[in-house]
Amino acid sequence: TTTVRVSPAVLGFTAVAHSLEDLVVVPDGYSVTVMTRLGDPLTAATAAYANDGTDTDFANRIGDHGDALHFFGLSSGGDPDSSALTRGLMVQNHENITQAYLHVDGPTTVGGARPLAEVVKEIECHGVSVSEYVDGGERSWSYVQDSRFNRRITPNTEMALSGPAAGSDWMVTAYSAEGTAGRGTINNCANGITGWNSYLTCEENWAGYFRRDTSDAALRSAAQLTSLLRYGVRTGASGNYNWTTASSTDTTITRWNATISGTEAREDFRNEPFQFGWVVEIDPYDPASTPRKRTALGRCGHEGAFIRVVEGQPVAAYMGDDSRSEYLYKFVSNQTWDADDASASDRLAMGDKYLDAGTLYVARFDEDGSGTWLPLVYGQVPSRPASGSYVEYTFADQADILINARLAADAVGATPMDRPEWTAGNPATGEIYLTLTNSNNSYRPVDGTNAANPRSYWNAGNPNGHIIRLREEGDTTAASSFAWDIYLFGADTIDCDTTFEETNINISDLDLRNDFSSPDGAYFSRATAISGQVNPVFWIETDDGAMTDVTNCMLLAAMPGTVGDGGAFTVTNTDGTSTYTQDTYVGTPATAANLRRFLVGPLECEITGIDMTPDGRTLFVGIQHPGEGGDASAITSHWPTSQSDTGSSARPRSAVVAITKDDGGVIAL
Numbered sequence: 001t002t003t004v005r006v007s008p009a010v011l012g013f014t015a016v017a018h019s020l021e022d023l024v025v026v027p028d029g030y031s032v033t034v035m036t037r038l039g040d041p042l043t044a045a046t047a048a049y050a051n052d053g054t055d056t057d058f059a060n061r062i063g064d065h066g067d068a069l070h071f072f073g074l075s076s077g078g079d080p081d082s083s084a085l086t087r088g089l090m091v092q093n094h095e096n097i098t099q100a101y102l103h104v105d106g107p108t109t110v111g112g113a114r115p116l117a118e119v120v121k122e123i124e125c126h127g128v129s130v131s132e133y134v135d136g137g138e139r140s141w142s143y144v145q146d147s148r149f150n151r152r153i154t155p156n157t158e159m160a161l162s163g164p165a166a167g168s169d170w171m172v173t174a175y176s177a178e179g180t181a182g183r184g185t186i187n188n189c190a191n192g193i194t195g196w197n198s199y200l201t202c203e204e205n206w207a208g209y210f211r212r213d214t215s216d217a218a219l220r221s222a223a224q225l226t227s228l229l230r231y232g233v234r235t236g237a238s239g240n241y242n243w244t245t246a247s248s249t250d251t252t253i254t255r256w257n258a259t260i261s262g263t264e265a266r267e268d269f270r271n272e273p274f275q276f277g278w279v280v281e282i283d284p285y286d287p288a289s290t291p292r293k294r295t296a297l298g299r300c301g302h303e304g305a306f307i308r309v310v311e312g313q314p315v316a317a318y319m320g321d322d323s324r325s326e327y328l329y330k331f332v333s334n335q336t337w338d339a340d341d342a343s344a345s346d347r348l349a350m351g352d353k354y355l356d357a358g359t360l361y362v363a364r365f366d367e368d369g370s371g372t373w374l375p376l377v378y379g380q381v382p383s384r385p386a387s388g389s390y391v392e393y394t395f396a397d398q399a400d401i402l403i404n405a406r407l408a409a410d411a412v413g414a415t416p417m418d419r420p421e422w423t424a425g426n427p428a429t430g431e432i433y434l435t436l437t438n439s440n441n442s443y444r445p446v447d448g449t450n451a452a453n454p455r456s457y458w459n460a461g462n463p464n465g466h467i468i469r470l471r472e473e474g475d476t477t478a479a480s481s482f483a484w485d486i487y488l489f490g491a492d493t494i495d496c497d498t499t500f501e502e503t504n505i506n507i508s509d510l511d512l513r514n515d516f517s518s519p520d521g522a523y524f525s526r527a528t529a530i531s532g533q534v535n536p537v538f539w540i541e542t543d544d545g546a547m548t549d550v551t552n553c554m555l556l557a558a559m560p561g562t563v564g565d566g567g568a569f570t571v572t573n574t575d576g577t578s579t580y581t582q583d584t585y586v587g588t589p590a591t592a593a594n595l596r597r598f599l600v601g602p603l604e605c606e607i608t609g610i611d612m613t614p615d616g617r618t619l620f621v622g623i624q625h626p627g628e629g630g631d632a633s634a635i636t637s638h639w640p641t642s643q644s645d646t647g648s649s650a651r652p653r654s655a656v657v658a659i660t661k662d663d664g665g666v667i668a669l
């Protein structure tokens with residue numbers, strides 16, 4: 001097939017202003033339909049959501065904190081059809097909870113113990129949902145409560161471990177003496193969509209859910225102590241929401257306590273933390289299928305896993321690890337992509353083919369605008385040297401390297417980044433974009449900066465984040481090197497006139513039409529929607545940034561150009577006694593012509609998931625945790641009820657919205 005490239009399209013909407021309203025605000029000529037919300041029932045027998053804290057049975061309801069999402073098309077006969085426009089399965093991650101609104105009077109603790117019913121509810125609100133969406137005509141979207149495809153995957157759902165770390169001693173638990181199975185997925189943030197129509201959900205801030213009593217420290221091997229330290233499973237931690245204080249011997253509850261209590265690993269849940277931090281493959285079309293944790297892709301605080309498939313080349317997954325000073329990873333499959341596999345009926349078998357065997361790499365960004373993919377392969381990775389609280393760590397085998405990918409990446413000299421969030425690939429060029437959400441003012445001293453993360457705290461830090469992009473050598477997924485530039489720096493243009501040099505804060509010359517902070521979600525319009533464009537629309541979503549005093553979080557649309565096509569700029573970091581200058585990279589200067597605010601969300605929300613129908617005429621967006629700072633007696637947002645009823649007193653709910661253009665046109669153009 002030949003791609004016809006014509007002149008770049010232009011953004012065809014008027015920028016949305018900053019907003020502190022309790023509404024999803026979109027440009028004139030667009031409409032918002034609220035779709036699935038926290039608590040919406042997913043079976044015919046499930047009661048309507050009362051939204052007053054009395055609801056139960058969340059294993060049959062939409063979960064909380066909807067994050068990344070994807071629309072998987074269905075034919076009118078109910079078969080997988082990636083080109084379908086009017087019927088599909090909305091698959092969405094449920095990253096976390098706003099505890100305050102899930103119970104009648106907020107969360108309670110009685111005599112030091114969480115009530116079991118509250119804990120069960122909170123656990124079941126996490127995970128992934130599958131719900132059927134239909135267009136009743138002219139893009140009048142609704143969801144189907146009794147669809148046979150509807151499914152909840154929760155932290156209790158059976159999972160298979162797959163790939164090189166399956167069966168490792170580190171994976172053995174009281175649930176799986178062989179270390180090949182586990183339960184559930186948690187803190188699912190961004191996603192990835194495979195070429196064979198399966199869904200990848202990514203386990204991000206899972207470490208905080210584990211309790212680890214101080215007694216555990218004396219019982220652990222040195223290797224596991226180093227690993228737990230590196231991944232933040234802290235000694236003395238009680239675990240998020242104190243779930244293990246509930247009075248229960250049910251292992252769905254007790255397994256969140258990783259403290260060693262038996263004599264062998266198969267007698268307790270000491271190894272449960274090693275079963276999390278993976279990319280998990282789900283077949284959205286088969287509600288009975290068992291999801292598979294793809295260990296070949298490595299273990300970290302996985303944000304997302306953008307998949308690139310090119311006929312005759314290996315399949316590549318680009319993956320951010322969202323914590324301060326963590327890394328960008330790439331997985332390259334051993335098998336080369338056969339486009340006939342796109343329509344395979346056994347999708348998880350395709351995952352076995354492409355995602356269980358390959359090479360994991362981590363990125364080093366060099367000052368000259370080049371970069372190298374460093375292989376994390378046993379025999380090629382040296383010991384991680386002792387540093388600070390760490391003792392030297394020597395890898396035992398490839399499973400060890402994958403389970404402890406962060407330690408391996410340290411050992412090979414990967415470039416520490418300002419919190420790597422989503423990855424997204426430009427379908428016209430193959431270039432990969434990576435959002436770097438921020439690093440706060442107390443972090444990254446001058447001597448900790450690098451060309452890819454140039455802003456230090458002497459320079460007001462990097463509170464607003466930036467976006468970097470790379471182009472593989474030879475444009476191939478298998479490349480071992482790449483070119484890169486910084487595409488865009490976030491800035492709060494209202495607060496620019498601080499004590500620090502203005503040029504170092506608003507480097508990309510943003511203005512009130514496109515200023516933003518803390519980029520997180522990143523997405524290119526579907527290739528079929530932008531067919532013929534050399535410059536498809538790039539979407540940027542923001543998360544709880546440094547600008548929430550002047551505007552709620554937002555979604556921007558951009559026409560980003562290509563790596564290396566912009567003007568040079570310099571970041572000067574001054575610490576009062578020395579000057580640190582970097583001027584070796586270029587970026588595309590932003591203007592309101594190529595970067596514009598498309599949407600602002602309601603109070604205290606984050607803008608999360610994003611996808612389109614294949615024709616680009618419906619845009620689905622996740623609105624996460626509106627009103628998260630409030631509680632049952634002091635509700636701070638009434639969205640989504642407030643979208644149509646400005647006098648609402650309802651509790652807020654995370655929800656998906658469908659956005660359409662009133663003239664039926666392609667969104668943003």
Ligand code: FEO
Binds near residue numbers: 190
């Ligand atoms: Fe869940 Fe890194 O955002």
Ligand code: CA
Binds near residue numbers: 190303421
């Ligand atoms: Ca995120």
Ligand code: CA
Binds near residue numbers: 421437520543
């Ligand atoms: Ca974030």
Ligand code: CA
Binds near residue numbers: 543606624
């Ligand atoms: Ca969030």
